[in-house]
Amino acid sequence: MTDAATRADDYPSRVSGDPARSTRLDPVVHGSPGDGPLSPGALASFERDGFLVCEELLDPDEAASLLADVRRLTTDPGVAASERSIVEPNGGAVRSIFDVHRRDPSFVALAVDPRLLGIARQLMGSDVYVHQSRVNLKPGFRGQEFYWHSDFETWHVEDGMPRMRAVSCSVLLTENHAWNGPLMLIAGSHRWYVACVGETPDDHYQQSLRKQEYGVPDDASLTRLTEEGSIEVPTGAPGSVVFFDCNVMHGSNGNITPHPRSNAFFVYNSVENALVEPFGGRAPRPEFVASRDFSPVASGGGR
Protein backbone atom coordinates (compact mmCIF):
# COMPACT_ATOMS: atom_id res chain seq x y z
CA MET A 1 0.00 0.00 0.00
CA THR A 2 2.34 2.70 -1.27
CA ASP A 3 -0.18 5.54 -0.80
CA ALA A 4 -0.10 5.07 2.95
CA ALA A 5 3.68 4.83 3.01
CA THR A 6 4.22 8.15 1.22
CA ARG A 7 1.23 10.09 2.59
CA ALA A 8 1.81 12.81 5.22
CA ASP A 9 0.58 11.74 8.68
CA ASP A 10 0.02 14.22 11.49
CA TYR A 11 -0.59 11.41 14.00
CA PRO A 12 1.91 8.61 13.33
CA SER A 13 1.86 5.65 15.75
CA ARG A 14 3.24 2.10 15.91
CA VAL A 15 6.11 3.07 13.58
CA SER A 16 8.95 3.54 16.07
CA GLY A 17 10.61 1.61 18.85
CA ASP A 18 10.22 4.62 21.17
CA PRO A 19 7.01 6.14 22.50
CA ALA A 20 6.43 9.83 21.73
CA ARG A 21 3.96 12.48 22.76
CA SER A 22 2.85 15.37 20.56
CA THR A 23 0.33 18.18 20.81
CA ARG A 24 -3.17 17.67 19.47
CA LEU A 25 -3.59 19.56 16.19
CA ASP A 26 -7.41 19.60 16.03
CA PRO A 27 -10.03 21.53 18.00
CA VAL A 28 -11.86 19.66 20.78
CA VAL A 29 -15.21 21.46 20.42
CA HIS A 30 -16.04 22.11 16.77
CA GLY A 31 -19.48 23.80 17.20
CA SER A 32 -20.88 26.77 19.13
CA PRO A 33 -23.38 27.34 21.94
CA GLY A 34 -26.08 28.27 19.40
CA ASP A 35 -25.73 24.97 17.56
CA GLY A 36 -27.36 22.69 20.14
CA PRO A 37 -28.50 21.99 23.70
CA LEU A 38 -25.16 22.36 25.54
CA SER A 39 -24.55 25.61 27.43
CA PRO A 40 -21.31 27.58 27.07
CA GLY A 41 -20.30 26.18 30.49
CA ALA A 42 -20.90 22.58 29.39
CA LEU A 43 -18.96 23.13 26.18
CA ALA A 44 -16.06 24.65 28.16
CA SER A 45 -16.11 21.68 30.53
CA PHE A 46 -15.92 19.20 27.62
CA GLU A 47 -13.11 21.24 26.06
CA ARG A 48 -11.12 21.26 29.33
CA ASP A 49 -11.67 17.68 30.54
CA GLY A 50 -12.30 15.79 27.30
CA PHE A 51 -15.62 14.42 28.57
CA LEU A 52 -19.01 15.46 29.91
CA VAL A 53 -21.55 13.58 32.03
CA CYS A 54 -25.25 14.29 31.31
CA GLU A 55 -27.09 12.93 34.34
CA GLU A 56 -30.24 10.98 33.50
CA LEU A 57 -30.50 12.25 29.92
CA LEU A 58 -32.76 9.19 29.43
CA ASP A 59 -35.51 8.21 31.85
CA PRO A 60 -34.84 5.28 34.19
CA ASP A 61 -37.67 3.35 32.47
CA GLU A 62 -36.02 3.71 29.09
CA ALA A 63 -32.70 2.54 30.53
CA ALA A 64 -34.39 -0.50 32.12
CA SER A 65 -36.01 -1.42 28.81
CA LEU A 66 -32.69 -1.09 26.95
CA LEU A 67 -30.96 -3.23 29.58
CA ALA A 68 -33.55 -5.96 29.03
CA ASP A 69 -32.77 -5.73 25.29
CA VAL A 70 -29.02 -6.09 25.97
CA ARG A 71 -29.63 -9.16 28.15
CA ARG A 72 -31.83 -10.68 25.47
CA LEU A 73 -29.16 -10.08 22.80
CA THR A 74 -26.24 -11.40 24.87
CA THR A 75 -28.08 -14.62 25.66
CA ASP A 76 -29.32 -15.20 22.07
CA PRO A 77 -27.24 -18.14 20.75
CA GLY A 78 -27.46 -16.81 17.19
CA VAL A 79 -26.13 -13.40 18.21
CA ALA A 80 -23.48 -14.88 20.53
CA ALA A 81 -22.08 -17.06 17.73
CA SER A 82 -21.86 -14.22 15.20
CA GLU A 83 -18.65 -12.45 14.20
CA ARG A 84 -19.90 -9.17 15.70
CA SER A 85 -20.00 -10.64 19.24
CA ILE A 86 -16.95 -10.55 21.50
CA VAL A 87 -16.59 -13.06 24.33
CA GLU A 88 -14.51 -12.69 27.49
CA PRO A 89 -10.84 -13.82 27.09
CA ASN A 90 -11.40 -16.56 29.68
CA GLY A 91 -14.22 -17.93 27.56
CA GLY A 92 -17.94 -18.05 27.56
CA ALA A 93 -19.75 -14.85 28.45
CA VAL A 94 -20.55 -12.30 25.73
CA ARG A 95 -18.89 -8.98 26.55
CA SER A 96 -19.82 -6.84 23.55
CA ILE A 97 -22.06 -6.93 20.49
CA PHE A 98 -21.16 -4.61 17.62
CA ASP A 99 -23.17 -2.92 14.91
CA VAL A 100 -26.34 -2.66 16.97
CA HIS A 101 -27.25 0.69 15.38
CA ARG A 102 -27.98 -1.13 12.10
CA ARG A 103 -29.35 -4.46 13.29
CA ASP A 104 -31.20 -4.33 16.59
CA PRO A 105 -34.39 -2.24 16.62
CA SER A 106 -34.07 -0.61 20.07
CA PHE A 107 -30.54 0.49 19.31
CA VAL A 108 -31.37 1.56 15.75
CA ALA A 109 -33.81 3.96 17.41
CA LEU A 110 -31.42 5.01 20.20
CA ALA A 111 -28.63 5.88 17.74
CA VAL A 112 -30.85 8.55 16.12
CA ASP A 113 -32.42 9.80 19.36
CA PRO A 114 -32.37 13.62 19.21
CA ARG A 115 -31.16 13.85 22.82
CA LEU A 116 -27.91 12.15 21.84
CA LEU A 117 -27.67 13.43 18.31
CA GLY A 118 -28.20 17.11 19.21
CA ILE A 119 -25.20 17.04 21.53
CA ALA A 120 -23.02 15.03 19.13
CA ARG A 121 -23.75 17.44 16.25
CA GLN A 122 -23.06 20.46 18.44
CA LEU A 123 -19.72 19.10 19.67
CA MET A 124 -18.64 18.12 16.13
CA GLY A 125 -19.98 21.29 14.50
CA SER A 126 -21.48 19.35 11.57
CA ASP A 127 -23.69 16.46 10.62
CA VAL A 128 -22.43 13.14 11.97
CA TYR A 129 -22.61 9.45 11.08
CA VAL A 130 -22.14 6.39 13.32
CA HIS A 131 -18.56 5.13 12.98
CA GLN A 132 -19.08 2.27 15.43
CA SER A 133 -21.78 1.05 17.80
CA ARG A 134 -21.96 -1.64 20.40
CA VAL A 135 -23.55 -2.78 23.61
CA ASN A 136 -21.28 -3.87 26.44
CA LEU A 137 -22.15 -6.24 29.24
CA LYS A 138 -19.21 -6.48 31.57
CA PRO A 139 -20.10 -9.57 33.58
CA GLY A 140 -19.82 -9.82 37.34
CA PHE A 141 -17.26 -12.07 39.12
CA ARG A 142 -14.93 -12.48 36.14
CA GLY A 143 -15.20 -9.19 34.19
CA GLN A 144 -11.85 -8.46 32.57
CA GLU A 145 -9.99 -5.17 32.62
CA PHE A 146 -9.65 -3.01 29.52
CA TYR A 147 -6.26 -1.34 29.46
CA TRP A 148 -5.69 2.39 28.86
CA HIS A 149 -6.02 3.55 25.27
CA SER A 150 -6.97 6.43 23.03
CA ASP A 151 -9.70 5.31 20.64
CA PHE A 152 -8.44 7.75 18.01
CA GLU A 153 -5.03 6.08 17.95
CA THR A 154 -6.67 2.83 16.85
CA TRP A 155 -9.22 4.45 14.54
CA HIS A 156 -6.46 6.45 12.82
CA VAL A 157 -3.96 3.61 12.41
CA GLU A 158 -6.37 0.73 11.74
CA ASP A 159 -9.46 2.46 10.23
CA GLY A 160 -8.06 5.57 8.49
CA MET A 161 -9.87 8.25 10.51
CA PRO A 162 -7.98 11.38 9.42
CA ARG A 163 -8.60 13.98 12.17
CA MET A 164 -9.73 14.15 15.80
CA ARG A 165 -13.36 14.99 15.12
CA ALA A 166 -15.39 12.17 16.61
CA VAL A 167 -17.16 11.78 19.94
CA SER A 168 -18.10 8.65 21.87
CA CYS A 169 -21.38 8.42 23.69
CA SER A 170 -21.87 5.88 26.46
CA VAL A 171 -25.43 5.39 27.70
CA LEU A 172 -25.28 3.85 31.20
CA LEU A 173 -27.78 1.00 31.60
CA THR A 174 -26.77 -0.18 35.07
CA GLU A 175 -25.80 1.74 38.17
CA ASN A 176 -22.09 2.52 37.80
CA HIS A 177 -20.23 2.15 41.07
CA ALA A 178 -16.60 3.12 41.58
CA TRP A 179 -15.78 -0.53 42.36
CA ASN A 180 -17.38 -2.61 39.59
CA GLY A 181 -14.95 -1.84 36.82
CA PRO A 182 -16.38 1.47 35.62
CA LEU A 183 -14.99 3.64 32.81
CA MET A 184 -11.99 5.64 34.04
CA LEU A 185 -10.88 8.71 32.09
CA ILE A 186 -7.75 10.82 32.44
CA ALA A 187 -9.08 14.39 32.40
CA GLY A 188 -7.04 16.63 30.08
CA SER A 189 -5.30 13.73 28.33
CA HIS A 190 -7.18 14.46 25.08
CA ARG A 191 -4.89 17.44 24.43
CA TRP A 192 -1.94 15.13 23.78
CA TYR A 193 -1.35 12.42 21.21
CA VAL A 194 0.61 9.47 22.58
CA ALA A 195 2.27 7.53 19.78
CA CYS A 196 2.62 3.85 20.71
CA VAL A 197 5.56 1.60 19.92
CA GLY A 198 5.59 -1.43 17.62
CA GLU A 199 3.71 -2.58 14.57
CA THR A 200 0.16 -3.77 13.99
CA PRO A 201 -0.19 -7.41 12.98
CA ASP A 202 -2.69 -8.48 10.29
CA ASP A 203 -6.24 -9.04 11.51
CA HIS A 204 -5.28 -7.40 14.78
CA TYR A 205 -8.90 -6.50 15.52
CA GLN A 206 -9.85 -10.12 16.25
CA GLN A 207 -7.51 -10.06 19.24
CA SER A 208 -7.64 -6.38 20.17
CA LEU A 209 -11.38 -6.36 20.77
CA ARG A 210 -10.76 -9.01 23.39
CA LYS A 211 -7.44 -7.91 24.82
CA GLN A 212 -5.29 -5.03 23.64
CA GLU A 213 -1.64 -5.82 22.88
CA TYR A 214 -0.76 -3.23 20.22
CA GLY A 215 -1.57 0.45 20.38
CA VAL A 216 -0.82 0.30 24.11
CA PRO A 217 0.53 3.53 25.63
CA ASP A 218 3.74 3.35 27.66
CA ASP A 219 3.97 3.64 31.46
CA ALA A 220 5.87 6.94 31.47
CA SER A 221 3.34 8.70 29.23
CA LEU A 222 0.43 7.43 31.33
CA THR A 223 2.11 8.55 34.55
CA ARG A 224 2.73 12.01 33.10
CA LEU A 225 -0.88 12.35 31.91
CA THR A 226 -2.25 11.42 35.34
CA GLU A 227 0.15 13.81 37.07
CA GLU A 228 -0.87 16.70 34.83
CA GLY A 229 -4.55 15.73 34.86
CA SER A 230 -6.52 13.39 37.07
CA ILE A 231 -8.25 10.04 36.94
CA GLU A 232 -11.99 10.57 36.88
CA VAL A 233 -14.67 7.92 37.32
CA PRO A 234 -18.08 9.09 36.13
CA THR A 235 -20.63 7.29 38.26
CA GLY A 236 -24.31 7.73 37.73
CA ALA A 237 -27.79 6.30 37.63
CA PRO A 238 -29.04 4.28 34.65
CA GLY A 239 -29.99 6.66 31.84
CA SER A 240 -27.03 8.96 32.41
CA VAL A 241 -24.88 9.54 29.33
CA VAL A 242 -21.14 10.15 29.15
CA PHE A 243 -19.84 11.95 26.04
CA PHE A 244 -16.08 11.65 25.60
CA ASP A 245 -13.58 12.87 23.06
CA CYS A 246 -12.10 10.36 20.60
CA ASN A 247 -8.59 11.01 21.93
CA VAL A 248 -9.13 11.02 25.71
CA MET A 249 -7.12 8.28 27.45
CA HIS A 250 -9.47 5.80 29.13
CA GLY A 251 -9.72 2.24 30.41
CA SER A 252 -11.36 0.12 33.09
CA ASN A 253 -10.32 -2.26 35.83
CA GLY A 254 -11.66 -5.80 36.07
CA ASN A 255 -14.80 -6.58 38.02
CA ILE A 256 -14.95 -9.36 40.65
CA THR A 257 -18.16 -8.03 42.21
CA PRO A 258 -21.46 -9.78 41.44
CA HIS A 259 -22.66 -6.53 39.80
CA PRO A 260 -22.43 -6.55 35.98
CA ARG A 261 -21.91 -3.25 34.21
CA SER A 262 -23.75 -2.56 30.99
CA ASN A 263 -23.91 0.30 28.54
CA ALA A 264 -24.81 1.17 24.96
CA PHE A 265 -22.09 2.88 23.02
CA PHE A 266 -22.12 4.97 19.84
CA VAL A 267 -19.27 6.78 18.10
CA TYR A 268 -20.43 9.79 16.14
CA ASN A 269 -17.89 10.97 13.56
CA SER A 270 -18.19 14.20 11.60
CA VAL A 271 -19.27 13.66 7.99
CA GLU A 272 -16.35 15.98 7.14
CA ASN A 273 -13.97 13.42 8.70
CA ALA A 274 -14.87 10.33 6.62
CA LEU A 275 -12.44 7.42 6.73
CA VAL A 276 -9.63 7.08 4.20
CA GLU A 277 -7.11 4.29 3.76
CA PRO A 278 -5.79 3.17 7.21
CA PHE A 279 -2.65 5.09 8.23
CA GLY A 280 -1.04 1.86 9.42
CA GLY A 281 -0.86 0.69 5.80
CA ARG A 282 -2.88 -2.51 6.29
CA ALA A 283 -6.34 -3.63 5.19
CA PRO A 284 -9.19 -1.76 6.90
CA ARG A 285 -11.11 -3.46 9.70
CA PRO A 286 -14.52 -4.89 8.81
CA GLU A 287 -17.71 -2.81 8.49
CA PHE A 288 -19.20 -4.01 11.79
CA VAL A 289 -16.28 -2.43 13.66
CA ALA A 290 -15.65 0.65 11.48
CA SER A 291 -18.49 1.67 9.20
CA ARG A 292 -17.78 3.10 5.74
CA ASP A 293 -21.33 4.28 5.24
CA PHE A 294 -20.78 8.00 5.74
CA SER A 295 -24.41 9.14 5.22
CA PRO A 296 -25.41 11.63 7.92
CA VAL A 297 -27.68 10.30 10.64
CA ALA A 298 -31.19 11.76 10.41
CA SER A 299 -32.83 12.53 13.71
CA GLY A 300 -35.40 9.91 14.64
CA GLY A 301 -37.74 12.28 16.48
CA GLY A 302 -39.18 11.51 19.91
CA ARG A 303 -39.52 7.97 21.21
Added chain:
Amino acid sequence: MTDAATRADDYPSRVSGDPARSTRLDPVVHGSPGDGPLSPGALASFERDGFLVCEELLDPDEAASLLADVRRLTTDPGVAASERSIVEPNGGAVRSIFDVHRRDPSFVALAVDPRLLGIARQLMGSDVYVHQSRVNLKPGFRGQEFYWHSDFETWHVEDGMPRMRAVSCSVLLTENHAWNGPLMLIAGSHRWYVACVGETPDDHYQQSLRKQEYGVPDDASLTRLTEEGSIEVPTGAPGSVVFFDCNVMHGSNGNITPHPRSNAFFVYNSVENALVEPFGGRAPRPEFVASRDFSPVASGGGR
Protein backbone atom coordinates in the same frame (compact mmCIF):
# COMPACT_ATOMS: atom_id res chain seq x y z
CA MET B 1 -3.45 -38.31 58.76
CA THR B 2 -6.23 -40.26 60.43
CA ASP B 3 -6.65 -37.78 63.29
CA ALA B 4 -7.92 -35.14 60.88
CA ALA B 5 -10.20 -37.62 59.17
CA THR B 6 -11.95 -38.68 62.37
CA ARG B 7 -11.88 -35.36 64.25
CA ALA B 8 -15.12 -33.34 64.57
CA ASP B 9 -15.03 -30.22 62.39
CA ASP B 10 -17.46 -27.32 62.91
CA TYR B 11 -16.27 -25.61 59.74
CA PRO B 12 -15.74 -28.23 57.03
CA SER B 13 -14.77 -26.97 53.56
CA ARG B 14 -13.39 -28.41 50.30
CA VAL B 15 -14.89 -31.80 51.11
CA SER B 16 -18.03 -31.76 48.96
CA GLY B 17 -18.96 -31.15 45.33
CA ASP B 18 -21.63 -28.67 46.43
CA PRO B 19 -21.14 -25.32 48.14
CA ALA B 20 -22.87 -24.82 51.50
CA ARG B 21 -23.45 -21.99 53.89
CA SER B 22 -23.72 -22.34 57.66
CA THR B 23 -24.06 -19.99 60.61
CA ARG B 24 -20.96 -18.76 62.40
CA LEU B 25 -20.58 -20.57 65.73
CA ASP B 26 -18.12 -18.16 67.41
CA PRO B 27 -18.51 -14.66 68.81
CA VAL B 28 -17.27 -11.76 66.67
CA VAL B 29 -16.18 -9.51 69.53
CA HIS B 30 -14.58 -11.51 72.35
CA GLY B 31 -13.68 -8.63 74.72
CA SER B 32 -15.51 -5.77 76.44
CA PRO B 33 -15.45 -1.96 76.34
CA GLY B 34 -13.32 -1.86 79.48
CA ASP B 35 -10.62 -4.06 77.94
CA GLY B 36 -9.15 -1.52 75.53
CA PRO B 37 -9.40 1.71 73.55
CA LEU B 38 -12.50 0.93 71.44
CA SER B 39 -15.79 2.52 72.54
CA PRO B 40 -19.01 0.49 72.86
CA GLY B 41 -20.12 2.05 69.56
CA ALA B 42 -16.93 1.01 67.77
CA LEU B 43 -17.23 -2.52 69.14
CA ALA B 44 -20.88 -2.69 67.99
CA SER B 45 -19.86 -1.47 64.53
CA PHE B 46 -17.18 -4.18 64.24
CA GLU B 47 -19.65 -6.78 65.43
CA ARG B 48 -22.27 -5.69 62.85
CA ASP B 49 -20.06 -5.10 59.78
CA GLY B 50 -17.10 -7.39 60.44
CA PHE B 51 -14.61 -4.54 60.07
CA LEU B 52 -13.69 -1.15 61.49
CA VAL B 53 -11.70 1.72 60.00
CA CYS B 54 -9.54 3.75 62.42
CA GLU B 55 -8.71 6.94 60.51
CA GLU B 56 -5.08 8.02 60.82
CA LEU B 57 -4.29 5.82 63.80
CA LEU B 58 -0.66 6.36 62.76
CA ASP B 59 0.76 9.78 61.85
CA PRO B 60 1.30 10.52 58.15
CA ASP B 61 5.05 10.79 58.82
CA GLU B 62 5.14 7.29 60.26
CA ALA B 63 3.22 5.94 57.26
CA ALA B 64 5.64 7.65 54.85
CA SER B 65 8.60 6.16 56.65
CA LEU B 66 7.06 2.66 56.56
CA LEU B 67 6.27 3.06 52.84
CA ALA B 68 9.94 3.86 52.21
CA ASP B 69 10.81 0.66 54.09
CA VAL B 70 8.39 -1.38 51.94
CA ARG B 71 9.92 0.06 48.75
CA ARG B 72 13.40 -0.72 49.98
CA LEU B 73 12.39 -4.32 50.79
CA THR B 74 10.57 -4.96 47.51
CA THR B 75 13.54 -3.75 45.46
CA ASP B 76 16.15 -5.66 47.49
CA PRO B 77 17.27 -8.53 45.21
CA GLY B 78 18.01 -10.75 48.21
CA VAL B 79 14.51 -10.28 49.62
CA ALA B 80 12.84 -10.59 46.19
CA ALA B 81 14.53 -13.94 45.55
CA SER B 82 13.56 -15.43 48.92
CA GLU B 83 10.77 -17.93 49.47
CA ARG B 84 8.82 -15.43 51.58
CA SER B 85 8.40 -13.04 48.60
CA ILE B 86 5.47 -13.38 46.20
CA VAL B 87 5.74 -11.99 42.68
CA GLU B 88 2.89 -10.96 40.37
CA PRO B 89 1.47 -13.87 38.27
CA ASN B 90 2.58 -12.08 35.08
CA GLY B 91 6.13 -12.03 36.37
CA GLY B 92 8.60 -9.64 37.83
CA ALA B 93 7.26 -7.22 40.39
CA VAL B 94 7.18 -8.22 44.08
CA ARG B 95 3.62 -8.10 45.40
CA SER B 96 4.02 -9.32 48.98
CA ILE B 97 6.75 -10.11 51.47
CA PHE B 98 5.83 -12.37 54.38
CA ASP B 99 7.10 -12.74 57.92
CA VAL B 100 8.11 -9.10 58.28
CA HIS B 101 7.15 -9.06 61.98
CA ARG B 102 10.14 -11.32 62.73
CA ARG B 103 12.70 -10.15 60.17
CA ASP B 104 12.46 -6.48 59.22
CA PRO B 105 13.10 -3.99 62.04
CA SER B 106 10.42 -1.38 61.21
CA PHE B 107 7.77 -4.06 61.01
CA VAL B 108 9.06 -5.93 64.06
CA ALA B 109 8.33 -2.67 65.89
CA LEU B 110 5.01 -2.01 64.19
CA ALA B 111 3.67 -5.49 65.04
CA VAL B 112 3.99 -4.73 68.77
CA ASP B 113 2.84 -1.10 68.56
CA PRO B 114 0.38 -0.56 71.43
CA ARG B 115 -2.01 1.34 69.13
CA LEU B 116 -2.57 -1.83 67.09
CA LEU B 117 -2.12 -4.33 69.87
CA GLY B 118 -4.56 -2.66 72.28
CA ILE B 119 -7.37 -2.94 69.75
CA ALA B 120 -6.47 -6.49 68.70
CA ARG B 121 -6.39 -7.69 72.33
CA GLN B 122 -9.70 -5.98 73.08
CA LEU B 123 -11.44 -7.53 70.05
CA MET B 124 -10.04 -10.99 70.81
CA GLY B 125 -10.61 -10.75 74.57
CA SER B 126 -7.20 -12.25 75.35
CA ASP B 127 -3.52 -12.00 74.66
CA VAL B 128 -2.67 -12.47 70.99
CA TYR B 129 0.22 -13.65 68.84
CA VAL B 130 1.01 -12.89 65.19
CA HIS B 131 -0.30 -15.71 62.99
CA GLN B 132 0.90 -14.10 59.77
CA SER B 133 2.45 -10.81 58.68
CA ARG B 134 3.27 -9.28 55.36
CA VAL B 135 3.72 -6.09 53.43
CA ASN B 136 1.84 -5.72 50.16
CA LEU B 137 2.80 -3.52 47.26
CA LYS B 138 0.13 -3.78 44.59
CA PRO B 139 1.90 -2.30 41.60
CA GLY B 140 0.37 0.20 39.21
CA PHE B 141 -0.49 -0.60 35.56
CA ARG B 142 -0.50 -4.39 35.95
CA GLY B 143 -1.70 -5.02 39.52
CA GLN B 144 -3.66 -8.26 39.60
CA GLU B 145 -7.01 -8.86 41.23
CA PHE B 146 -7.39 -10.94 44.38
CA TYR B 147 -10.62 -12.90 44.26
CA TRP B 148 -13.20 -13.03 47.09
CA HIS B 149 -12.27 -15.23 50.03
CA SER B 150 -12.65 -15.73 53.76
CA ASP B 151 -9.20 -15.89 55.35
CA PHE B 152 -10.51 -18.19 58.04
CA GLU B 153 -11.58 -20.78 55.45
CA THR B 154 -7.93 -21.10 54.36
CA TRP B 155 -6.46 -20.81 57.85
CA HIS B 156 -8.80 -23.51 59.13
CA VAL B 157 -8.35 -25.98 56.25
CA GLU B 158 -4.67 -25.40 55.50
CA ASP B 159 -3.23 -24.16 58.82
CA GLY B 160 -5.45 -25.79 61.47
CA MET B 161 -6.87 -22.64 63.09
CA PRO B 162 -9.69 -24.11 65.22
CA ARG B 163 -12.10 -21.22 65.86
CA MET B 164 -12.98 -17.79 64.47
CA ARG B 165 -10.96 -15.76 66.93
CA ALA B 166 -8.41 -13.85 64.87
CA VAL B 167 -8.39 -10.33 63.49
CA SER B 168 -6.54 -8.87 60.51
CA CYS B 169 -5.04 -5.43 60.70
CA SER B 170 -4.19 -3.53 57.51
CA VAL B 171 -2.11 -0.39 57.93
CA LEU B 172 -2.61 1.79 54.84
CA LEU B 173 0.67 3.21 53.56
CA THR B 174 -0.62 4.87 50.38
CA GLU B 175 -3.75 6.86 49.69
CA ASN B 176 -6.47 4.30 48.96
CA HIS B 177 -8.73 5.39 46.13
CA ALA B 178 -11.86 3.55 45.08
CA TRP B 179 -10.31 2.93 41.66
CA ASN B 180 -6.82 1.58 42.29
CA GLY B 181 -7.77 -1.90 43.38
CA PRO B 182 -8.54 -1.27 47.05
CA LEU B 183 -9.70 -3.81 49.61
CA MET B 184 -13.42 -4.51 49.19
CA LEU B 185 -15.34 -6.11 52.06
CA ILE B 186 -18.85 -7.53 52.15
CA ALA B 187 -20.32 -6.04 55.32
CA GLY B 188 -22.14 -8.66 57.41
CA SER B 189 -20.64 -11.62 55.53
CA HIS B 190 -18.60 -12.63 58.60
CA ARG B 191 -21.75 -14.05 60.20
CA TRP B 192 -21.84 -16.91 57.68
CA TYR B 193 -19.39 -19.65 56.85
CA VAL B 194 -19.27 -20.47 53.15
CA ALA B 195 -17.89 -23.97 52.56
CA CYS B 196 -16.10 -24.16 49.22
CA VAL B 197 -16.16 -27.07 46.81
CA GLY B 198 -13.28 -29.33 45.82
CA GLU B 199 -10.06 -30.54 47.39
CA THR B 200 -6.81 -28.84 48.28
CA PRO B 201 -3.77 -30.05 46.32
CA ASP B 202 -0.39 -30.55 48.01
CA ASP B 203 1.76 -27.43 48.37
CA HIS B 204 -1.26 -25.35 47.45
CA TYR B 205 0.14 -22.27 49.18
CA GLN B 206 2.80 -21.77 46.51
CA GLN B 207 0.08 -21.11 43.95
CA SER B 208 -2.64 -19.68 46.19
CA LEU B 209 -0.55 -16.76 47.38
CA ARG B 210 -0.28 -15.73 43.74
CA LYS B 211 -3.68 -16.68 42.41
CA GLN B 212 -6.46 -18.42 44.28
CA GLU B 213 -7.97 -21.54 42.66
CA TYR B 214 -9.13 -23.59 45.65
CA GLY B 215 -11.07 -22.28 48.61
CA VAL B 216 -12.99 -20.07 46.15
CA PRO B 217 -16.57 -19.26 47.15
CA ASP B 218 -19.32 -19.91 44.60
CA ASP B 219 -21.20 -17.23 42.66
CA ALA B 220 -24.58 -17.86 44.30
CA SER B 221 -23.22 -17.53 47.85
CA LEU B 222 -21.39 -14.31 46.94
CA THR B 223 -24.50 -12.85 45.33
CA ARG B 224 -26.56 -13.69 48.40
CA LEU B 225 -24.00 -12.15 50.77
CA THR B 226 -23.91 -8.89 48.77
CA GLU B 227 -27.71 -8.76 48.60
CA GLU B 228 -28.04 -9.22 52.37
CA GLY B 229 -25.08 -6.96 53.13
CA SER B 230 -23.21 -4.47 51.00
CA ILE B 231 -19.86 -4.06 49.31
CA GLU B 232 -17.80 -1.53 51.25
CA VAL B 233 -14.53 0.05 50.15
CA PRO B 234 -12.66 1.65 53.05
CA THR B 235 -10.71 4.54 51.59
CA GLY B 236 -8.44 6.64 53.72
CA ALA B 237 -5.26 8.59 54.14
CA PRO B 238 -1.93 6.86 54.82
CA GLY B 239 -1.74 5.87 58.47
CA SER B 240 -5.36 4.76 58.63
CA VAL B 241 -5.85 1.20 59.86
CA VAL B 242 -8.56 -1.29 58.89
CA PHE B 243 -9.29 -4.08 61.37
CA PHE B 244 -11.30 -6.93 59.87
CA ASP B 245 -12.66 -10.20 61.14
CA CYS B 246 -10.96 -13.42 60.04
CA ASN B 247 -14.15 -14.64 58.35
CA VAL B 248 -15.35 -11.51 56.52
CA MET B 249 -15.53 -12.05 52.74
CA HIS B 250 -13.12 -9.73 50.97
CA GLY B 251 -11.15 -9.27 47.76
CA SER B 252 -9.81 -6.63 45.41
CA ASN B 253 -10.02 -5.74 41.74
CA GLY B 254 -6.95 -5.33 39.56
CA ASN B 255 -5.22 -1.99 39.19
CA ILE B 256 -4.35 -0.50 35.78
CA THR B 257 -3.83 3.00 37.18
CA PRO B 258 -0.28 4.28 37.68
CA HIS B 259 -0.98 4.48 41.45
CA PRO B 260 0.44 1.54 43.44
CA ARG B 261 -1.33 0.49 46.62
CA SER B 262 0.68 -0.51 49.64
CA ASN B 263 -0.08 -1.69 53.13
CA ALA B 264 1.39 -3.56 56.09
CA PHE B 265 -0.67 -6.46 57.29
CA PHE B 266 -0.74 -8.39 60.58
CA VAL B 267 -3.02 -11.20 61.68
CA TYR B 268 -3.47 -11.33 65.44
CA ASN B 269 -4.78 -14.66 66.67
CA SER B 270 -5.93 -15.32 70.23
CA VAL B 271 -3.42 -17.33 72.26
CA GLU B 272 -6.44 -19.45 73.24
CA ASN B 273 -6.91 -20.34 69.54
CA ALA B 274 -3.47 -21.82 68.77
CA LEU B 275 -3.15 -23.88 65.58
CA VAL B 276 -3.70 -27.62 65.59
CA GLU B 277 -3.32 -30.12 62.77
CA PRO B 278 -4.80 -28.66 59.52
CA PHE B 279 -8.46 -29.61 59.09
CA GLY B 280 -7.85 -30.38 55.42
CA GLY B 281 -5.71 -33.35 56.46
CA ARG B 282 -2.54 -32.27 54.67
CA ALA B 283 0.83 -31.01 55.86
CA PRO B 284 0.73 -27.54 57.45
CA ARG B 285 1.91 -24.55 55.47
CA PRO B 286 5.38 -23.23 56.30
CA GLU B 287 6.19 -20.99 59.27
CA PHE B 288 6.59 -17.82 57.21
CA VAL B 289 2.91 -18.08 56.16
CA ALA B 290 1.39 -19.54 59.34
CA SER B 291 3.45 -19.15 62.50
CA ARG B 292 3.50 -21.89 65.13
CA ASP B 293 5.17 -19.71 67.72
CA PHE B 294 2.18 -19.03 69.95
CA SER B 295 3.94 -16.83 72.54
CA PRO B 296 1.86 -13.76 73.31
CA VAL B 297 3.06 -10.51 71.77
CA ALA B 298 4.46 -8.12 74.37
CA SER B 299 3.63 -4.50 73.80
CA GLY B 300 6.61 -2.58 72.43
CA GLY B 301 5.80 0.66 74.17
CA GLY B 302 5.87 4.04 72.40
CA ARG B 303 7.88 4.57 69.21
